[in-house]
Amino acid sequence: MRSRWLNHRQRLKRGVALILIWALATMPVVTQTAAPPPLSEVVRKSYLEIPELSRTAGYPASEIEAYGKALEQEAEGEKKRLEAEKKRDEDVVKGLRRSLDQLNKRASRDGESEVAERRRLHCEILKIENHIRESEVARKQGVPIALENKRAKLTLLQKWPSELRKIEQEIAAGRARARRYGDVEDIGIRVIAAGQEKDVKLGQDAINELKAYGLMPPEWQDPALSGYVRQLADQVAVNSDLKIPLKVTVLESEEVNAFALPGGYLFINTGLIARTETESELVGVMAHELAHITARHSAKLMKRATIAGIIYQAAQVAAMILTGGIVGVGTYYALQYGFLGLGLVLDLALLGVSREYEDEADQLGVQYAWKAGYDPRGFITLFDKLAMEKGYVTTSSFFRTHPPFAERILSSFRELAWLPEGGNLQVDSLRYQEVKRQMMKLIEESKRSGGKRPTLKRFPDCEDEAKKPIAIDGAGESRADKRSE
Numbered sequence: 001m002r003s004r005w006l007n008h009r010q011r012l013k014r015g016v017a018l019i020l021i022w023a024l025a026t027m028p029v030v031t032q033t034a035a036p037p038p039l040s041e042v043v044r045k046s047y048l049e050i051p052e053l054s055r056t057a058g059y060p061a062s063e064i065e066a067y068g069k070a071l072e073q074e075a076e077g078e079k080k081r082l083e084a085e086k087k088r089d090e091d092v093v094k095g096l097r098r099s100l101d102q103l104n105k106r107a108s109r110d111g112e113s114e115v116a117e118r119r120r121l122h123c124e125i126l127k128i129e130n131h132i133r134e135s136e137v138a139r140k141q142g143v144p145i146a147l148e149n150k151r152a153k154l155t156l157l158q159k160w161p162s163e164l165r166k167i168e169q170e171i172a173a174g175r176a177r178a179r180r181y182g183d184v185e186d187i188g189i190r191v192i193a194a195g196q197e198k199d200v201k202l203g204q205d206a207i208n209e210l211k212a213y214g215l216m217p218p219e220w221q222d223p224a225l226s227g228y229v230r231q232l233a234d235q236v237a238v239n240s241d242l243k244i245p246l247k248v249t250v251l252e253s254e255e256v257n258a259f260a261l262p263g264g265y266l267f268i269n270t271g272l273i274a275r276t277e278t279e280s281e282l283v284g285v286m287a288h289e290l291a292h293i294t295a296r297h298s299a300k301l302m303k304r305a306t307i308a309g310i311i312y313q314a315a316q317v318a319a320m321i322l323t324g325g326i327v328g329v330g331t332y333y334a335l336q337y338g339f340l341g342l343g344l345v346l347d348l349a350l351l352g353v354s355r356e357y358e359d360e361a362d363q364l365g366v367q368y369a370w371k372a373g374y375d376p377r378g379f380i381t382l383f384d385k386l387a388m389e390k391g392y393v394t395t396s397s398f399f400r401t402h403p404p405f406a407e408r409i410l411s412s413f414r415e416l417a418w419l420p421e422g423g424n425l426q427v428d429s430l431r432y433q434e435v436k437r438q439m440m441k442l443i444e445e446s447k448r449s450g451g452k453r454p455t456l457k458r459f460p461d462c463e464d465e466a467k468k469p470i471a472i473d474g475a476g477e478s479r480a481d482k483r484s485e
């Protein structure tokens with residue numbers, strides 16, 4: 001009995017083993033024959049998945065090109081749809097204004113029902129006008145950004161295998177350090193741009209002027225977050241080519257952005273922190289901004305301009321596009337609670353933003369994040385997430401100050417390939433997650449209690465969305481843009 005049972009068990013074992021061998025033998029075949037995902041799926045994938053796909057999937061160039069064209073048409077269609085929607089909205093507003101006229105003709109004074117009717121009409125008009133401004137941002141900025149982001153993925157898919165081969169050949173031939181800023185082992189010792197200390201006054205003047213016009217959002221008060229952000233930025237700074245002290249400020253603003261002023265001033269908005277998901281994403285932005293400071297981009301771009309003139313102009317633009325005419329409490333409201341923020345009004349030269357310098361800041365940013373021990377791809381994943389976001393309005397100023405270009409993504413991947421391998425690059429940390437959770441909690445509480453929201457007398461007490469008086473007219477192109485070209 002016993003031996004027969006054993007035999008049975010052995011047979012069973014053998015059977016299981018055979019099944020396992022069969023499964024193992026067929027597995028690679030299964031993965032090899034799995035069809036590559038359609039391009040419509042590829043453009044929705046993270047940038048981090050595309051290098052691998054480009055090596056294995058082998059899409060014909062003609063297919064990629066045709067899909068790129070289809071994407072363009074799709075974007076055109078979306079723009080037309082938004083244009084038509086705007087016309088409809090404008091007609092509705094006209095109708096509402098006619099009702100307002102009729103109300104005014106009805107009597108010399110309002111009775112109870114007229115008061116209610118007037119308020120309803122005011123709120124309705126404000127709500128639709130706000131929607132018109134938002135869809136303008138989507139049409140002029142959001143749709144082109146989303147298109148460019150998808151195109152960048154197609155470019156990476158198409159070009160990466162040959163790009164990587166070239167880099168590997170150069171490295172094998174001992175020429176890794178021959179590229180621009182190839183001396184990564186000398187970070188901190190090498191000189192990227194001499195005279196960083198000359199920019200300190202420039203930055204300080206800019207901050208003073210911004211404060212004088214009420215353009216600077218308030219500083220975030222909770223020391224836990226500010227301390228953490230400062231520490232993290234310092235860690236990146238000591239692994240960069242910065243030769244002057246770094247001054248980090250966390251700004252309480254819903255604007256999804258971060259910016260650097262010349263002379264070592266780094267500003268990070270709570271709105272940006274809220275949108276990052278890992279520590280390396282936050283580090284990526286910090287490293288990129290630090291690179292603008294170390295390379296003295298703003299000093300190079302604004303040779304003849306005076307800071308006072310530049311900030312005066314920012315105040316004018318803010319008055320126009322943020323509040324519809326008044327600088328003061330409205331600007332404060334727009335900068336702190338609105339979605340647009342400083343990034344939309346600041347002179348791009350002051351921030352050191354130009355096509356050429358973005359590329360340089362990307363390369364140095366990748367190096368600094370890497371040297372600080374972080375995965376430099378954090379900046380790319382954050383960029384991707386913001387570009388894919390629906391609605392676009394909250395991120396419009398990020399893309400004004402961090403213009404998306406396919407070439408930039410490709411260069412970032414190139415720089416990563418050049419860098420020496422080895423070491424564990426950090427992606428996230430518990431401390432980051434804890435501090436961020438606490439920040440989100442405080443923001444939530446402040447919102448629930450009404451916070452320090454200033455009230456705008458010009459606007460009736462409608463529901464929240466109608467209350468946002470932030471005009472986005474001409475957001476795609478402000479005076480500041482034209483000036484810095």
Ligand SMILES: [Zn+2]
Pocket residue numbers: 288292353357358361401402
């Ligand atoms: Zn930049």
